[in-house]
Amino acid sequence: MTTTALDLIKRAMSKLNVLQAGETPSADDVAIGLDALNTLMLSLENEGIFNYTATRTTATLPASTSSRTIGPAMQIAMTRPVKLLRGSYSRVDGVDYPLDPISEAEYNEISLKTGVSSVVPSVCFYDGGSPTGVVYFWPVPTGSVELHLLSPAPGGVATSSVTEYTFPPGYKRMIENGLALELAPDFNVPPNPMVSAMYASEKRAIRRANRVIPQLDMCEMTSVASDFYAGQ
Known part of the structure; x- marks a missing residue:
């Protein structure tokens, strides 16, 4: 799904009830949103959330x-x-x-x-x-x-409000909720417990989807015959 930095910021602000439907955030609010978005994306990158590619x-x-x-x-x-x-x-x-x-x-x-x-x-x-x-x-x-x-792959740094992102299913809403939590202190709004719970749940789901089960490498020299019942 393709979206822009501004779309993510607007959705996050709307989850905080500081931006109503049809309203446009001010230039100052967009600047704050871009800084918070980049902070969030780097944090998610360090957590390995973008391992889908x-x-x-x-x-x-x-x-x-x-x-x-x-x-x-x-x-x-x-x-x-x-x-x-x-x-x-x-x-x-x-x-x-x-x-x-x-x-x-x-x-x-x-x-x-x-x-x-x-x-x-x-x-x-x-x-x-x-x-x-x-x-x-x-x-x-x-x-x-x-x-x-x-x-x-890096999550991507937003250089402007029109920076575009293309995410797999589930990522957009997870980032919107995470950005809402990042922005809450900037707008003097307490974090919404429901948004916080959704963010944690969505991150867990993405981690499960991206998880790769490691394969065990066994040297042929260690593959010797044994008697399980004899404890050998």
Whole structure:
């Protein structure tokens, strides 16, 4: 569903009973609404609410290189991502290899971070600093590698009241209710408990819809015969 920043602001103000049907918000109210909308969208982005689609970014990892900066105008040039997603991969000579994101704790458990090399890295750790992040790769590639990184699509910053958004079903009403809660203090209106409950319920529904059940990777060497009843 396509809507505009102004439509979202008007709907949120109407939920607060500070804008009646047919009325147009003042320029000052629109400015307040845009600021609140952008704050809300960044918060939802950090929560992973926009995981319904992914952004694919292509970059180069030079030979014998273990890390790259990531962010606007950085070595991996893109909007600073919240995280990197499974499904990322590296490509060498037309062959694709999985590149699995791991946590900081998992990365810290790798004792030889620079003393091991391979044709391609198999894992990466994203240190999401602000405004610039760093992606660490392991093992270190022996040659140049083409990276294909997947990250959640950003929610989008409204630069003006006519900024357009296209949302899947359920998102528009969730954002309207969330924006109403963001704007309530600006208009000296107490948060509406019904709006608050609807917002929480809609976020839960969207999280369930976007949830991806992880697949368990099992090494063939661990798939040995066992006797369940004997406890072996």
